[in-house]
Amino acid sequence: MAEIRTDWVTLPVADGTTMRAYVARPQDGRARAGLLVFQEAFGVNAHIRDITERFAREGYHALAPELFHRTAPGFEGSYTNFEAVMPHVRALKDQDLEADARAAYTWLRENLGALETPIACIGFCMGGRVSFLTNSILPVKAAVSFYGGGIAPNPMSPGLLSRAGDLHAPQLFFWGGLDKHIGLEQTQAVTEALRKAGKPFVNVDFADADHGFFCDVRASYNPAAARQAWALTHAFLNCYLGS
16 A cells, blocks of 8 residues: 555636645655546545545545535535535536536646546545546546436436436446435436447446445445445456556
């Protein structure tokens, strides 16, 4: 495991706003790849910062942008108070998320040094949707989505499946079979859209896992599913970024 250093940076966004982001990278500056880490609805909290640091120890230059910077800079919500996060989730617009993703990607590209260093993205919950969106607009080399609600249409969102044909890179999806927020009809709609578009993807459904199964501070944490998902994520990224 590499020694790492961490910091907060401030990124300019094309709409005139500024966005904080948490960055973790190998201490020696030698990153094997760049990685955008997209938050859950609960902010760039200790869990997301820990994931960012875990990837840095594996050699990634990882960046987690604060996607609620327009409504609640520095926001960290409680996992037991979902109502408090909903105003910020509802305020997000896809054009704003696109601007945020571009700003984060540009910062990584400028700070990785070598132009040939690949960049990938990963996201959790709300961020799983943002990872899919980012794959549709930016030349990432791989994308990962953990239980990304709103990729398929639902009562809160028209979804992103019209973008399936625009994906730049293979996408890995993780779902929880017990997830009442994202039903089977939604996960099937995602895979059907990618098959129709002829896009490469991997779809993993943990039958005994619930929404948020990767987060070790949530009641829905599933250690077995989390360990397997972590290993599969690294295998997937190694395949497309180079081991």
